[in-house]
Amino acid sequence: MTRNIFGITYGRSKSGKTMACVRAFPGALFLAPPGALLSAKWLDWEPQVVTVKRTQGFQFLAQTVRKAASKFNTIVIDDLSLIADAELELCKKAASGFAAFDLFNRRMYDLRDACREVDAHVFMTCHEQAPREVKKDNYNRYIPGAPLVPGWQAPEKLPAMADFVARVVHDDEASGWPFVYETGPDQNYVTGDRLAILPSKFPLNLREAMLGAGIDVPRPESLAWMEEHVESISHELQEEFLEAKPSLKAVLLRASKKLDNHSPRHVRWVLADAMDRMVLRRHTRNMLTDFIGNY
Secondary structure: OOOOOEEEEEEOOOOOHHHHHHHHOOOOEEEEOOOOOHHHHHHOOOOEEEEOOOOOHHHHHHHHHHHHOOOOOEEEEOOHHHHHHHHHHHHHHHOOOHHHHHHHHHHHHHHHHHHHHOOOEEEEEEEEEOOEEEEEOOEEEEEOEEEOOOOOOHHHHHHHOOOEEEEEEEOOOOOOOOEEEEOOOOOOEOOEEOOOOOOOEEEOOHHHHHHHOOOOOOOOHHHOOHHHHHHHHHHHHHHHHOOOOOOHHHHHHHHHHHOOOOOHHHHHHHHHHHHHHHHHHHHHHOHHHHHHHOO
């Protein structure tokens, strides 16, 4: 299936947003402030990065997204919240009062439109802004929790054109990393998935979720060896899960020993992808049961 996805993920600091994008899209071009991609070391991987300086802002991002789309099938902007703060300072130097926020919004909408229109997948990560009330024209306006960007219009209008908006939340029941994505209906936070490609709650693995929806996300050539092992291990995990007393750890341990000629961090990457693929496939198989169970 050929479909370009524009997605936004957001959540609190140090919840795994950046590393999740590197893990999902190691061949992507990352647009990020200095030092933002240090978590990639956890994967023993060096992504391609264009450093975004505080003096560059949204116009630079929009131009780079439009140019890079002809060379990269995926572009990741990380972290938009930090870049937005710097952008607002630039706008305040160019205009005063409400005019600065108007300029900020125009530049942000142009960036949003660039992400929506280019022939590539584009993803943004953001910090989280809690629900709040703002006073507007003598009445209080409720603004749900959303990606953290300045202003009261932007947090809703930025996600409006995204195919999905996934919030990163803590989940004590998650396997491995204790954070997951949420896209299900939430009256207090902006979330959603208009393409119906994602479960309402799922592991921090956009690549596996997109693959499950039939959207191809190829690995870089140097990591292509992983795919065969991820597929075979996920099948073993699924079969083990059907046992009366399943031992997923035993499956992972056996698999890791077969891969001991590779970097331990890459082996961990393979095992994590295999686990997530198994979880997502189980969700697909149980979709009707889960739906009926909500009634």
